[in-house]
Amino acid sequence: MGHVAAEPQRAKRWDTAPVERRVLGVVRTLTTLDRLLDVLPVLADDMRVETRFAVAAGSEFAANLTDELHRSQARVADWEQAVGKDFDLAISPSGNGRLHELEMPVLTLPHGAGHHKLRATESGVAEEVSGLSAAQLMHEGRVVPAVVGLSHPSQLAALRRDCPEAVARAEVIGDPCFARLQVSLPMREHYRAALGTGRRKLVVLASTWGPHSLFGRQGGLARDLVAALPADYQVALVLHPNIWSRHEGLQIRTWLQTALRDGLVLVPRLRKWQAALIAADVVISDHGSLSCYAAALGKPLLLAAFGTDEVVPGSPMALLGERAKRLDTTGDVRAQIDAARPVPDHQQLAGLAFQDRACERLRSLIYRQLDLPEPPWPARPAPVDLFHS
DSSP, X not given: OOOOOOXXXXXXXXXXXXXXXXXXXXXXXXXXXXXXXXXXXXXXXXXXXXEEEEEOOOOTTOXXXXXXXXXXXXXXXXXXXXXXXXXXXXXXXXXXXXXXXXXXXEEEOOSSSSSXXXXXXXXXXXXXXXXXXXXXXXXXXEXXXXXXXXXXXXXXXXXXXXXXXXXXXXXXXXXXXXXXXXXXXXXXHHHHHHHTOTTSEEEEEEEOSSTTXXXXXXXXXXXHHHHHSOTTEEEEEEEOHHHHHHHHHHHHHHHTHHHHHTTOEEOOSSSOHHXXXXXXXXXXXXXXXXXXXXXXXXXXXXXXXXXXXXXXXXXHHHHHHHHSEEOOTTSOHHHHHHHOOBOTTHHHHHHHHOOSOHHHHHHHHHXXXXXXXXXXXXXXXXXXXXXXX
């Protein structure tokens, strides 16, 4: 009988793939799921690595997360299974939740365009950067993540102030989502065709969550734009996943009934805002991450709301708020849309927000944590998914 090779570390009797390492994607909200699905393509084509998902309960925005994972055809583990030794690395785009219970190293990542918001509390916001605070990164005096991923070196100063114990665990990665958006720009016409835009001017409204957001302050703006703009314009609305989780689709479509009847495109809640942003001619937004991405890509941008009190002072988002023009909803909105231009010095803004070579940096980090050699093919960002409603 010939020699029988030892089984790979994680493959079991009934597995087909030669899995050697297993990654746990920790999902706390729809937003974190959206971010994980943007990040995990760095593991594409490598059958040595398997990814499963678990829901870290406790968020106000966790409704129907397990159902959403199943709709994405993900392999889902119960939290009780996830905390054990069946995984080699956990990736969480949030520092919140019971990450301290996990027995494998944890990598935390920003779940938006960097760390630009103050930490939300029951009564408002804390004087700490969301994702970098001791309240999120420490448990009983111990730093929980093995690695705290940052999108830019400038965030080290905030980490040093808010959680100095975690500075030694920090690693600047960049933003894989922004890298994917960048490589998708040359294929813009494909994204416009999938949206049915044609020769029309596409205006994308994008709202973060909360009372200071575009949707919170200007809930009727989509209806007003669809009514005011002629047939050679198309209007699409992107809502933050927390809005979907809190209110659900039936209620949202009820609130938008007239606008939808008159032609508004309501972008699905998961993995499609990227395609709408690439296709956009003009973006109207607020202090959410999509504004930062739009500005950094050089998209003409207008602000219809801006929650200054929620934004980290001195951050790229605060700088964007100072530079971008406001939409005057009492004036001629069509003229303002036609006159919209990219944020001044938008390339400098991108340089302040995002480190380069994000996919290369992230893949290298993940494989180091997994104690596996990287695959021989280059780590290139994948274009974002086409829009299919």
